[in-house]
Amino acid sequence: MRKREEREERESRQRKEADRVREEREAAEWEFKKQSADVTQNDVETGNPALADVVNLNSEQQQRQPNTHRSPTPLATLPSFPLPALPNAPPKSVLALQGLDQALVDAEIVDPSTLLPIPLDVDNDAGTGLTEKMRRRLKELGITELFAVQTALLPFLLPTNRLQRALYLPYNPPRDVCASAPTGSGKTLAYVLPIVELLSSRIVTRLRALVVLPTRDLVTQVRETFETIGKGRGLKIGCATGQHSFAHEQTQLIADSISQRVILIPLQGGSSKVDILICTPGRLMDHINGTLNFSLQHLRFLVIDEADRLLAQSFQDWLAQVLAATRPTQSHAARHHLTLESMITASEPCEPCPGTMPYPDGLAPTFLHLHTESDFRTDIDDRKESSCQKLLFSATLTRDPGKVAALNLRDPKYFIVQSHVEGHQTIDFAMEKFTMPATLTEHMIVCESSLKPLMLFHLVHTHGVVNALVFTKSAESTTRLVKLFELFETARVAEHCGEDRQIVIRAYSSDAGASERKTILEKFKAQEVQILVCSDLISRGIDISHISHVVSYDAPVDMRKYVHRVGRTARARRAGDAWTLIEEQEARYFKSMLKAADHLEKVKRLRVSEKDLAHLRPQYEVCELCSLPTFSHDMTFCRLHSDL
Numbered sequence: 001m002r003k004r005e006e007r008e009e010r011e012s013r014q015r016k017e018a019d020r021v022r023e024e025r026e027a028a029e030w031e032f033k034k035q036s037a038d039v040t041q042n043d044v045e046t047g048n049p050a051l052a053d054v055v056n057l058n059s060e061q062q063q064r065q066p067n068t069h070r071s072p073t074p075l076a077t078l079p080s081f082p083l084p085a086l087p088n089a090p091p092k093s094v095l096a097l098q099g100l101d102q103a104l105v106d107a108e109i110v111d112p113s114t115l116l117p118i119p120l121d122v123d124n125d126a127g128t129g130l131t132e133k134m135r136r137r138l139k140e141l142g143i144t145e146l147f148a149v150q151t152a153l154l155p156f157l158l159p160t161n162r163l164q165r166a167l168y169l170p171y172n173p174p175r176d177v178c179a180s181a182p183t184g185s186g187k188t189l190a191y192v193l194p195i196v197e198l199l200s201s202r203i204v205t206r207l208r209a210l211v212v213l214p215t216r217d218l219v220t221q222v223r224e225t226f227e228t229i230g231k232g233r234g235l236k237i238g239c240a241t242g243q244h245s246f247a248h249e250q251t252q253l254i255a256d257s258i259s260q261r262v263i264l265i266p267l268q269g270g271s272s273k274v275d276i277l278i279c280t281p282g283r284l285m286d287h288i289n290g291t292l293n294f295s296l297q298h299l300r301f302l303v304i305d306e307a308d309r310l311l312a313q314s315f316q317d318w319l320a321q322v323l324a325a326t327r328p329t330q331s332h333a334a335r336h337h338l339t340l341e342s343m344i345t346a347s348e349p350c351e352p353c354p355g356t357m358p359y360p361d362g363l364a365p366t367f368l369h370l371h372t373e374s375d376f377r378t379d380i381d382d383r384k385e386s387s388c389q390k391l392l393f394s395a396t397l398t399r400d401p402g403k404v405a406a407l408n409l410r411d412p413k414y415f416i417v418q419s420h421v422e423g424h425q426t427i428d429f430a431m432e433k434f435t436m437p438a439t440l441t442e443h444m445i446v447c448e449s450s451l452k453p454l455m456l457f458h459l460v461h462t463h464g465v466v467n468a469l470v471f472t473k474s475a476e477s478t479t480r481l482v483k484l485f486e487l488f489e490t491a492r493v494a495e496h497c498g499e500d501r502q503i504v505i506r507a508y509s510s511d512a513g514a515s516e517r518k519t520i521l522e523k524f525k526a527q528e529v530q531i532l533v534c535s536d537l538i539s540r541g542i543d544i545s546h547i548s549h550v551v552s553y554d555a556p557v558d559m560r561k562y563v564h565r566v567g568r569t570a571r572a573r574r575a576g577d578a579w580t581l582i583e584e585q586e587a588r589y590f591k592s593m594l595k596a597a598d599h600l601e602k603v604k605r606l607r608v609s610e611k612d613l614a615h616l617r618p619q620y621e622v623c624e625l626c627s628l629p630t631f632s633h634d635m636t637f638c639r640l641h642s643d644l
């Protein structure tokens, strides 16, 4: 209705504009003719014979040939014509909705404040689809209510109809799901709970759920969640991140379930020691291409967490290859027939299979028709749909049509957790305005670049910014900031004659090896380290409950980065503060970035005067003086100050 009104209004505006242009053009032509007539008259009167002759001749000719084209008489001044005027551009909000996928227009908008208590009665699952066993497990873990994204997704992924809970749905394949919900709102449980519930009914172990995440740290974190939630359900969970050797990973994933030896012959249905595999895309590609019998044909769930980040990685065209591996194609059939031939011609029979045929058992229903050899058609020969349900999650889910199309989604259902907005409800999502946790407070401090270290000390010692993540722009700046902070702390504690506790700060960046990083993270989780200085390596997904502050020491380059950084605090409805230090020359860009995201008024500006910093200055200067001799040799200290 609104669209039609807008279109009519635009058309009427365009009509009026055309009328105005026509009138102005007619007026100009009339003026032009009038001036021509004046010139003729003047020339005749002022006795300009040449011009008068031309004019007279022209007028005679015109009288003789009234309809033929006559070149205009040169004028003293050129007539002016109005410039063509364009109609006003439609507002951004209208543009954002144009060409929007119908699935997005039909998205289910979920209020972030929604909470659903989890009942423990045997027969009452409050519409969540969770079994009593799972509800009890959640209670043991202290989870008594479902968060908004979970209340929306669980009934959808865990239908009450038992047939729809089957592991294979070749004739009634499930719809894919895209979920956008703020950071720390419980997206992980929104997919872990249904996967554990549905897969618990399986009898044979096959690879049925694949969870792809962008970093190793996130793989470890999600694995822990699966293990905690799935305790006592008998599901086998594996990881593939490249942390261990490829051969080791292969033995963890693929083996004969009886002898536990790696199978050396191709099995049509693949082989798996795990029901759920959590991995990074790189290692996943290695297994798809290099591990015999690693098959995705039995997948019931393909989860792409932090989907916008993963879809931005075109690494080895990973997504296309994964999707292809879940669907039957002629190449699958060709591969199996090829290996069959090679086995027949092989001089030594392959172990441990007694025959030379690929083991015909274990094909997923979707793949069955590729392997029938008989001349008459049966149900087996019917084309069936893959039962793999794709689940996409992010706090900053992309709406880029190209990227979404690459996923080949099946009748996707969108769930968007965001506060109610006036007008069209998906508009904020379409315009990539992201929802922040309601419990988050945000501040920015605009200062000179040279004052940033002092500002950080001020935040720590005046505003109690500990249990904090401090984000810098690079691994190098991370190391330097940690060194400077340690010097400052030593000077400060020395001045207070050791009465104050020194704040422990550590760097967490790609400069440290994987095991060192793991140790540092564990110490931070155990609160032995109070401040972790890091690059954007852990800006996404990492869930550490006690982080009460996030400081962007170097400003984030875009809104997505900002959302994920600040989202490391204020998780699971806890309170949290985010601080961003902005150099004076960055202030304009940063503010316009926030404004474009409709978020400027949420970020309060904190003004810090020289007076506020005065009590820290002596220690800062003492620390500078005391440390100069030590550092002047290797120039580190000088660089510290010039770069920070």
Ligand SMILES: Nc1ncnc2c1ncn2[C@@H]1O[C@H](COP(=O)(O)OP(=O)(O)OP(=O)(O)O)[C@@H](O)[C@H]1O
Residues within 6 Å of the ligand: 142, 143, 144, 145, 146, 147, 150, 181, 182, 183, 184, 185, 186, 187, 188, 189, 394, 395, 540, 541, 542, 543, 545, 567, 571, 572
């Ligand atoms: N229903 C619940 N009750 C209590 N705590 C919950 C509930 N659901 C999730 N949590 C906790 O909330 C925290 C954040 O959850 P999670 O890591 O899934 O957030 P997320 O939405 O994936 O965030 P991000 O976008 O940053 O990855 C976790 O510690 C999780 O255990």
